[in-house]
Amino acid sequence: MADRSTIFKTTTQNIEETEELGVLLGELLVSDFCVTLSGDLGAGKTAFTRGIVDGVTPGEGDFVSSPTYAVCNVYQTAPPVHHYDLYRLEDEDDLESVGFYDSLGSGILIIEWAERIPSVAARADVRVAIRRTAAEVREFTIESATERGAEAVSMLKDTVRKSCS
Ligand code: ADP
Ligand code: MG
Numbered sequence: 001m002a003d004r005s006t007i008f009k010t011t012t013q014n015i016e017e018t019e020e021l022g023v024l025l026g027e028l029l030v031s032d033f034c035v036t037l038s039g040d041l042g043a044g045k046t047a048f049t050r051g052i053v054d055g056v057t058p059g060e061g062d063f064v065s066s067p068t069y070a071v072c073n074v075y076q077t078a079p080p081v082h083h084y085d086l087y088r089l090e091d092e093d094d095l096e097s098v099g100f101y102d103s104l105g106s107g108i109l110i111i112e113w114a115e116r117i118p119s120v121a122a123r124a125d126v127r128v129a130i131r132r133t134a135a136e137v138r139e140f141t142i143e144s145a146t147e148r149g150a151e152a153v154s155m156l157k158d159t160v161r162k163s164c165s
Contacts, residue, residue, distance in 0.1 A: 005145075011140065019048070029052070034109040035108070036112075036114035039131060050064040077107075080107035086114060087112070092120075109123070129142075142156065
């Protein structure tokens with residue numbers, strides 16, 4: 001079996017670098033890819049998503065805002081990006097009412113607070129954990145959970161290394 005677990009750790013020094021990292025990941029995402037984002041409030045999950053959306057379709061990142069109250073925002077990228085924040089959901093039974101099952105198979109999923117609902121967390125191709133280590137410094141741990149996730153993570157790793165050297 002091919003290696004499903006690839007880890008890439010990197011650090012960003014400001015919000016622009018976080019958005020740029022998101023762009024590089026977004027450029028690698030296709031069809032129904034699922035990325036989960038974890039990290040405390042203010043870690044940079046939404047900033048990173050702005051980059052991802054811009055990486056999928058340049059210019060669309062400007063429309064990204066936090067879906068905390070809406071639970072889901074959909075961006076008209078190609079393919080569409082469904083950006084979820086599950087913070088306010090109680091349990092799996094709430095997924096139906098927020099349209100989660102309808103989003104499956106109709107675009108890329110980016111999910112904040114997926115860890116609140118294990119059946120959602122289990123859908124991840126790539127898991128991104130963001131940790132604030134100083135006012136403007138964020139430590140990223142980007143880990144694959146599927147084979148195609150592993151491909152994306154290793155390509156991301158190569159691209160970041162090239163752009164830094
Ligand atoms: P979350 O969605 O995780 O709650 P947001 O993306 O909404 O976080 O907010 C991140 C906040 O942290 C923003 O106010 C941003 O300006 C600030 N920030 C400072 N340094 C960084 C960094 N390196 N990466 C991302 N955000 C940063
Ligand atoms: Mg957020």
